[in-house]
Every structure is written in C-alpha cells, then in structure tokens.
Amino acid sequence: MGTKGSANRQRIIVAADHLFYSHGYNQTSFSDISDETGIPRGNFYYYFKTKEDILGAVVDARVSDFKEILQQCEKDTLDPLERLQLLAQFPLKHESDVLKYGCPIGSLSLELMKEQASDISQMPLTAVFDLLKEWVEVQLSALGQTSNADEIAKDLLAKLQGVTLIASVYNDVAYLHRGINDVKDWLNQILSH
Amino acid sequence: MGTKGSANRQRIIVAADHLFYSHGYNQTSFSDISDETGIPRGNFYYYFKTKEDILGAVVDARVSDFKEILQQCEKDTLDPLERLQLLAQFPLKHESDVLKYGCPIGSLSLELMKEQASDISQMPLTAVFDLLKEWVEVQLSALGQTSNADEIAKDLLAKLQGVTLIASVYNDVAYLHRGINDVKDWLNQILSH
DNA sequence: GTCTATACCTTGATAGAC
DNA sequence: GTCTATCAAGGTATAGAC
Numbered sequence: 001m002g003t004k005g006s007a008n009r010q011r012i013i014v015a016a017d018h019l020f021y022s023h024g025y026n027q028t029s030f031s032d033i034s035d036e037t038g039i040p041r042g043n044f045y046y047y048f049k050t051k052e053d054i055l056g057a058v059v060d061a062r063v064s065d066f067k068e069i070l071q072q073c074e075k076d077t078l079d080p081l082e083r084l085q086l087l088a089q090f091p092l093k094h095e096s097d098v099l100k101y102g103c104p105i106g107s108l109s110l111e112l113m114k115e116q117a118s119d120i121s122q123m124p125l126t127a128v129f130d131l132l133k134e135w136v137e138v139q140l141s142a143l144g145q146t147s148n149a150d151e152i153a154k155d156l157l158a159k160l161q162g163v164t165l166i167a168s169v170y171n172d173v174a175y176l177h178r179g180i181n182d183v184k185d186w187l188n189q190i191l192s193h
Numbered sequence: 194m195g196t197k198g199s200a201n202r203q204r205i206i207v208a209a210d211h212l213f214y215s216h217g218y219n220q221t222s223f224s225d226i227s228d229e230t231g232i233p234r235g236n237f238y239y240y241f242k243t244k245e246d247i248l249g250a251v252v253d254a255r256v257s258d259f260k261e262i263l264q265q266c267e268k269d270t271l272d273p274l275e276r277l278q279l280l281a282q283f284p285l286k287h288e289s290d291v292l293k294y295g296c297p298i299g300s301l302s303l304e305l306m307k308e309q310a311s312d313i314s315q316m317p318l319t320a321v322f323d324l325l326k327e328w329v330e331v332q333l334s335a336l337g338q339t340s341n342a343d344e345i346a347k348d349l350l351a352k353l354q355g356v357t358l359i360a361s362v363y364n365d366v367a368y369l370h371r372g373i374n375d376v377k378d379w380l381n382q383i384l385s386h
Numbered sequence: 387g388t389c390t391a392t393a394c395c396t397t398g399a400t401a402g403a404c
Numbered sequence: 405g406t407c408t409a410t411c412a413a414g415g416t417a418t419a420g421a422c
Contacts, residue, residue, distance in 0.1 A: 008406090024307040026219050029397065040407055045399065102303050109362050110300045113293070114217040126362055154359050154368055155375075162355025166347050169302050169319055175347055182348075201388090222415065233389055238417065 009047040009057075011037050017058045021097070021104045024111055025055060052120060062104070063127050070135050080139035081191050087136070088156070088183045091164055095173065102168040105129060106161045133157060143191055152190070159183045202240040202250075204230045210251045214290070214297045218248060218304055245313060255297070256320050263328050273332035274384050280329070281349070281376045284357055288366065295361040298322060299354045326350060336384050345383070352376045 015036040019028040030041045030051070048054045073086045091098050101107065105128045112125050136153040145152060163179030166172075208229040212221040223234045223244070241247045266279045284291050294300065298321045305318050326346045333342040356372030359365075 006405095022308055024219065024304060026217065027307065027309070030399090031396080041398090042400080042408070042410095043406065046405070049399095051398065101307060106358055106362075107303045107307075110295050110303055110358065111217065113295065113361060114220065114300075115215055116220070129362055151368075151371070154363070154365075155372075158355035158359040158372060159352070160355070161358045162351035162353070165299055165303065165354045165358070166351040168306060169299075169322055170347070172347075175344075178344070179348075179351060199387090223417090224414080234416090235390070235392090235418080236388065239387070242417095244416070 006047065008037075008039055008043075012039065012044060012047060012054065013057050013061050016054050017061060020055070020058055020108060022101055025108065026111065052118065052123070055120070056123065059124055059127055063131055066128055066131055070131075080142040081187065083139050084136065084156070084187050084191070085184050087132070088160060088187065089180055091160065092177065092180060095176065098164055098176065099168050099171050099173060103161060103164045105132075106165065129157065140191075145191065156183070156187070159186065199240065201230075201232055201236075205232065205237060205240060205247065206250050206254050209247050210254055213248070213251055213301060215294055218301065245311065248313070249317075252317055252320055256324055259321055259324055263324075273335040274380065276332050277329065277349070277380050277384070278377050280325070281353060281380065282373055284353065285370065285373060288369065291357050292361050292364050292366060292369065296354060296357045298325075299358065322350065333384075338384065349376070349380070352379065 012033060015033050016028065019032050019036065023032065030044055033039075033044070033054075034041045044054070048057065069090065070087070073083045076086060077083055091103065097104075109125050109129065112120055112123065133150075133153045136156055137149040140146075140149040140152055160180075160183060163176065163183065167176035167179060205226060208226050209221065212225050212229065216225065223237055226232075226237070226247075227234045237247070241250065262283065263280070266276045269279060270276055284296065290297075302318050302322065305313055326343075329346040329349055330342040333339075333345055338345060353373075353376060356369065356376065360369035360372060
C-alpha cells in the first residue's frame with residue numbers, strides 16, 4: 001500500500017485526533033503527538049507537509065467516523081424519526097469526554113473560526129457539520145418535512161450543541177441526560193404523525 | 194489612585210479582552226497586546242505577574258460589563274418576562290462579532306476547559322455564566338417559577354449558546370435572528386400566564 | 387513608573403546521515 | 405523509510421537602566 005495508508009501515518013492521525021480534542025488544536029504541539037506515538041518530531045514531515053495537513057487528515061478521519069456512525073443508525077432502524085433519536089442521543093456514548101472537553105465538532109469549529117496566523121478558515125471545518133446536517137435533512141424528507149428541512153436540521157444541531165456546551169461548562173451529567181431527552185421529545189413533538 | 198486603576202493597566206485589559214475574543218486566549222501573545230496598545234511587552238509585568246493574571250482581569254471586566262447590562266435590562270422594564278426577552282436578544286447587538294467569533298463567554302469557556310499546560314481550570318471561568326444564570330433565576334422567581342428555576346435557566350443559556358454557535362459556524366445572520374426569536378417564543382410559551 | 391535589552395524555552399520546520 | 409541534529413522564529417518572563 002502507498003504512503004497514504006502507512007501505519008505510522010495512521011497512528012499520527014489517531015493521536016492528533018485525541019489531542020486536538022482534549023487539548024485543542026493550537027495547544028497541541030508536535031512534541032505532544034511525538035510523546036503519545038513514540039514517533040520522533042522530525043519524522044512527521046515525511047507523512048505531512050505542515051501542521052495544517054495533519055488537521056486536514058484529522059477532519060477527514062472524523063468525517064469517515066461519522067459516516068460509519070450514520071450508517072449504523074440506518075442499520076439499527078428503518079424509521080427516520082427513530083434514526084434522528086439515535087443521532088440525538090449519540091453524545092451520551094461519550095459522556096465523560098463530552099463533559100470534560102465539550103463536543104469535538106463544536107469546540108474545534110469555534111477554535112478555528114477565530115482569526116488564525118495562517119488563515120485556516122478555508123479549511124473544510126464545517127465538513128462534519130455539513131455531513132450531519134445533510135443526513136438529518138434526508139431523514140426529514142422521508143418524514144414528509146421537505147420545505148423546512150434545512151431549518152429543522154439547524155435547530156437540531158443547535159439544540160445538541162447548546163445542551164452539550166452547558167453540560168460541560170457545569171460538568172453536569174444529569175443536565176446532559178435531561179437536555180438530550182428534551183431534544184428527543186422535541187423531535188417527537190414536531191415530527192410524529 | 195492605586196496601581197489597580199492605572200490607565201495603562203486598563204488599556205491592557207481592554208486590548209486583551211478584544212484579542213482573547215477574536216483570536217482566542219492561547220493564540221493571543223504579549224506582542225499582539227503590545228501592538229494594539231503601544232505598550233512595550235516587558236512592561237506588562239509591572240501590571241500583571243503572568244498571562245493568567247491578565248486572563249483573570251479580563252474575566253473580571255466581563256463580569257462587570259454584564260452586571261451593567263443586566264442592570265440596564267432591569268431599568269428598561271419591570272416585567273421579568275420582558276427582561277428575559279431583552280437578555281435573549283442581546284447577542285443581536287453584537288451581530289457581526291457573534292457571527293465571526295461566536296459567543297465570547299461560550300467560546301472562552303470551551304477553550305479553557307481543555308487541558309492546559311498550566312492548569313487554569315481553577316479559574317473563575319464560569320463566573321459570567323454564573324452571573325447570568327443567577328439573574329435569570331431571580332427573574333423566574335418573580336414570575337412564580339421557583340421549583341425549576343435552575344433547570345429553566347440552564348435551558349435558556351443552552352438555547353442561546355446553540356443558536357449562536359450554529360449561526361457562527363454557517364455565518365448565517367438569518368438563522369441567528371430566527372433562532373433568537375424562537376427562544377423568545379419559547380420564553381413566552383412557558384412563562385406567560 | 388516606564389522602557390530596553392535579553393535570557394531561556396518551545397514552536398514548527400529543515401537537512402542530511404543511515 | 406527512519407532517525408538525529410539543528411534552524412529560525414516567536415513565546416513568556418526577567419533584569420536593570422532611566
């Protein structure tokens with residue numbers, strides 16, 4: 001296999017993914033990734049030209065991960081409403097991390113939308129958000145919600161982001177659970193026939 | 194007046210406040226603050242022992258700012274429900290900044306809850322959130338909502354955070370307006386007699 | 387109180403041996 | 405392909421002249 005699938009390259013991406021989440025992108029140094037992988041700092045440049053390239057690879061990896069998650073939701077149930085419920089309660093599967101570091105998508109987006117030294121704004125930052133939003137819209141269309149699918153999808157993402165952010169700020173597991181239940185209730189209310 | 198109220202100290206705080214918001218705390222260097230104020234880097238240490246001390250002063254300043262904002266809400270109307278509406282639509286006053294950099298409180302909290310080199314987690318990060326939440330609870334109590342004031346207050350903060358985050362991710366003014374209107378409608382729905 | 391010069395460290399990135 | 409040594413730049417922080 002080519003360089004793209006190198007085992008070391010993959011280990012760098014996995015470690016960077018974790019560190020970008022737990023420490024933030026800007027606060028993650030090559031030394032940090034080196035410490036976690038055992039791969040020397042200078043060796044990274046064989047696999048990636050720049051730190052931004054690592055970020056790009058991490059974003060790609062997250063998109064792939066979420067594609068699998070969404071496919072699993074589609075396998076678990078054929079009912080679009082139930083699929084949306086499954087997506088809504090997904091943060092509970094990573095409860096402790098969500099409380100400690102917030103939502104990986106939301107927190108990274110917020111960090112990168114700030115003015116950066118090297119303008120990184122042209123990156124596919126919203127790639128994961130876009131993926132989720134489009135998938136939600138597909139489920140909504142299947143439920144007959146075609147005209148305002150875009151708005152409902154944004155509302156769903158906003159509600160989940162809000163709940164996870166406040167839950168993490170107050171380190172409040174109970175609120176995370178209650179808030180996500182409220183989101184599911186809201187989905188039922190506006191979508192059940 | 195003492196050192197605390199020095200004009201230079203104040204200028205540093207104001208510049209740091211802006212930069213922590215637009216660039217992020219970790220991405221703001223002493224050089225950045227120096228460039229914006231004209232005060233030499235080395236001079237900062239006369240007013241602040243460390244960068245974290247500047248952060249503390251900025252948080253204090255933001256708490257003071259929001260105290261004034263809340264007092265203004267109290268002056269503008271005596272109706273607690275209308276006061277909550279005023280708070281909810283406050284982000285619209287800083288529309289363009291909110292779209293560019295997200296919510297100053299939410300984004301800073303999310304940045305600082307990540308694991309830092311010097312553990313900054315003991316800081317009063319949630320000071321502004323706490324101030325807002327307690328004020329909201331006071332208004333709710335005045336409306337007879339005493340038992341679940343804590344939960345409703347968290348819900349209000351979560352909804353506002355969610356709307357501002359999604360609006361900024363998609364740079365979508367229209368959604369910001371619509372989302373905040375929805376929050377106000379929600380307040381009316383659960384609180385109007 | 388204000389400013390300059392600088393120490394010391396870490397950063398992202400490069401060069402070149404093996 | 406892998407690793408070491410090193411670079412230039414920028415970070416926070418300090419010392420000391422004025």
